[in-house]
Amino acid sequence: MPGLVDRLTGLFSAGLAGGVDLKALISHGGFPGGVHPAQMKHTAGSPIVRSPLPPRLILPLKQHIGEACTPTVEVGERVLRGQKVARSQGYVSAPVHAPSSGTVVAIEEHGVPHPSGMGRQCIIIEPDGLDEADESLPPMSDFLDQEPAVIRERIRLSGIVGLGGAVFPTFIKMLRDHHHPVETVILNGVECEPYLTCDHRVMLEHADAVVLGLSVIMHAVDAARGVIAIEDNKPDAVQTMQKALDDSGMGDRVEVRVLPTRYPQGGEKQLIQSVTGKQMPAGKLPLHIGVLCQNVGTAKAVHDAVCLGVPLTERVVTIGGDAVPQPANICARIGTPVPFLLAQCGLEDLSGIRLIHGGPMMGERLPRMNVPLVKSTNGLLAMRQETLYSEHAEEEPCIRCGHCVEVCPAGLVPNELAWHCRNDQFDRGQEYDLFDCIECGCCSYVCPSHIPLVHYFRYAKGQVAHIEKERAFAELSKARSEARDNRLAREQAERAARRSKVRRQAAPAKAEKKDGGADSAARGGETSEDKS
C-alpha cells in the first residue's frame, strides 16, 4: 500500500511538473515556430586547439553540393600543402586541396561521413611531416582594388563551400545578377544547434579575419550593408565582433545584430526573416530580396583564401557528446580521421558509441566510425548508445496535440504530412507542401508521441525523387523508342520509294520486250508503298 501511494504521488508530481516546461520550449516572434532545446554548449569556453598531423589524410572527392571532383594527381606523386589534388567537375562543384605535404598513397573507395555508410572515391595522402606549402596563389592584400570577378575566381579556386553545414559552393552564391543587386550581406553567427560552439570560438578568436572576410564578400557583390547576426546566448562574441568592427572602421556599414536565442534561427530562411523582417518567397533565392547569407566560418575561409592565399584545407570542429571525456573545439586538417580526433578528446574505446555528424537536431548518425573530417563537419558528437534519444524512441499513436504545427518554422501541418508520407501517398504529401520542409526537427523534438516525423519526410522526399527519376527515364525511353519506330518507318518508305522508282524506270524497257510485265511491276510498287 505505501508503494501504491508513492506511485500515485509520483504520478501527480510528474503531472505537475509535466516532466518538462513546455512553455519554455515553444516561443513566438521573429520567424514563425521554433523551439528552445537545451543548449549543452559546454565547449563555449574552450579555446580552439590545433590538431597534430594525423598519419593519413583521407580526402573525399565530393565534399560539397554538386558534382564530384576528378583527381589531378596520381598514386605515388608528392603533393604540397594547398596544392590542388582534384579539380571541379561541372559548374556546381569545388576543388579539393592537399591539407599537408606528403605522398598520395592511394585513390580508392573509403568510408565518408554519410548516413548510408557507403563509401566514396577518396585521395589518401600520407603526410611527410614537413608541411611544405604550395604558394601558387598569391595573397591579395589589396582586394578592394581587385575586380569582383577576380575575387570570385580566387574563392572558387580555393575550394570554399558554405561551412555552416550545407556546403554549397560559395562563389556561386556570390555571382552578381544585375536584376537583383545584393543590398545586405548577413553573416550567420547564430549557431543555434545545441552542443556546437565552433562558430562561437571562431568569432572570439578570429574576429578580425571574419570582419575582413565580410568586407571581401561585400566588395565582391558590391553590397552596401552588412549584418553580423549573433544569438543573445553569446554575449562575448557580440562584444568581440563589435570591437573588431569598430577597429576595422566598418562600423558605419556593418552592424552586429543580437537575436533572441531560438532554434532554428541559423536556417537561412529563418535568419533572413529575423534580420530583415521579410520572408523569402517560396522557390526564390535570398538574392531575389537583395540578401546574401554566409556563415562566419566561411567568411574566415574567404579571408584566408583572398588575403593570405591559403585555400580551404582546415576547419574548426566541436567535438562533444556525453561519451567524450574532454569535449573541445579543434582546428583540424580536412581529411583527418574521426577516431584520431576523438582520441585527442580522450575517447579511445568506440564500442557502444553512436557518432553524430553535426548537431543533435539536424546531424546525421554515422554507421561507420572510420571516416574523415570533411568540409561540412561542424560538429562530431559521440553519444553513448543508452542515452541517445533517436536510438530508443518508441513511436506511439499521434494524439493530434498540434504542437508540431505550432513549432514548424515552415508553416506546415507535420502530423497530417507524416500520415500521408507513412502511407506512401506522396501526391497528397506534396499537396501538404512536403518540399517546403527544412528538416529542422522541431516537430519531432516536441512530439509527445515520439513520432519520427522528419524521418518520414526524408523517406517521402527520397521516394518522390526516385519516382520522378524513373518517370523521366521512362519518358526518355518512350521518346527514344518512338523516334526509332519513326526512323525505321521513314527508312522503309524511302527504300520502297527508291525501289518503285527504279522499277518504273526499268518498266518501259521491259514493256518493250514483253507486254503485261509493266502491270505487275506497277502493282508491286503500289503494294510496297501501301505497306509503308
Next chain:
Amino acid sequence: MSLLISSPHAHGGDTIRANMLSVILALLPAAGVAVYLFGWLALFLMVLCMAGCMLSEWASLKMMGRPVSRLGDGSAALTGLLLALTLPAAVPWWMALIGCVAAIVLAKQVYGGLGHNPFNPALAARVVLLISFPLNMTAWIVPMHAPGFAAALPLDLFDFPTCWQLFWLGPEALGKGLDAITMASPLGHVKTEWSRGVGAIEALRNYDYSYLDAFLGREAGSLGETSALALLLGGVYLMARHTISWHIPVSFIVTVYLLAALFNAVNPEHFAPPLFHVLAGGLMLGAFYMATDPVSSPVTPRGQIVFGIGCGILTWSIRTFGGYPEGVMFSILLMNCAVPLIDHYFRPRVYGK
C-alpha cells in the same frame, strides 16, 4: 540496431502521459467542488468511472492484441474522470458503467484506439446515456451547501452509509423517490418556463438565481460542471503549461457571450442574459476540457478558432431553440464531425507562399 537513424537526436521530453496527467490535475479543483457539493456520491462515481474506463481499455487492448502498457498513458483514466464529471450525482452505478464501456469501447477502441477517435469519448458516452436514460440523466440531486436550498435538503451526502446505500441501491432503498431528492438545473428551469410562456428573466427570478452562486458552483448540475471558478483555475493551468492553447476555449466562450448579448439586447425579457449563458451548464467544462481534446479537435490555430466559434453558435442555438436545455455536448460532437474539413481548409500559411 535501431532503424531510426534520422535526426533529431534530442527530444524535449514531452509525453502523452504527462499531457493526460496534467489534464487530470487541472480537473482536481472541479472534482473537489463536486465532493463538496455531492459528498461521498461524487467520490464513488468518479472512482467507479475511472476504474470502469481503465478496465474497458485493458480488456479492449487485450482483445485487440495491443500492448497493455498503453493503459499507462492515462487517457482512459482521464476519460473516466471526464465522464464522471458530466454525470448527475444520482445516476445508478450500472448506468455509469454502461457509460464507461460506451466511452472506451464504442467511441474509442473500435475506431483504432487513442488518437483515432473522431468524437470525444466521454461526450459520446454521455449522449448514449442521455438518449437511453433521459429521466436519470436530467435529474439533478439537490446539492449540499447551496444557500437557497439548505432548507429543502432531504439528505446528508456526507453520511457514508446513506450514500453507500443510495449509490448501490438507488433512492428507493432510502424510501425516497428520485423526484424527492432532485431538482431542476437553472438551464432546465428556464427551458421549462419558456414552454409555459414565461421569459428568461422572470424564470431566473423565480428560481432564485444568483451569478455569484453560479460562479462559485453552488447550484444544481452535473458533478463537475457547476463551479466556473474551479474550472477556470484548471483551464488557466493547462494554458500556462501549454497542454491546450487559448484558441478553442476563448473563441467558444466569447461566441456564446456575444450571441447571447446580441439577442438579450434585442429582447431582454425573453432571451437569457449573456453572463448567465457563460456560467450556466457545462460551458466551462466543455470549453476547457472537452472541446480541447486534442484528438477530436483541429490542430491548426486558425482551425481551432473556427471550431470554437462553431461550438459557440451551436451551443447557444440549442439552448435557445433546441429541444434540450443544454447544448454544449451536442455542439462539441457536431463540430467534431467537421474537424477533418476544418483541418483541410484552415492550414497555416507556408513560409514564403
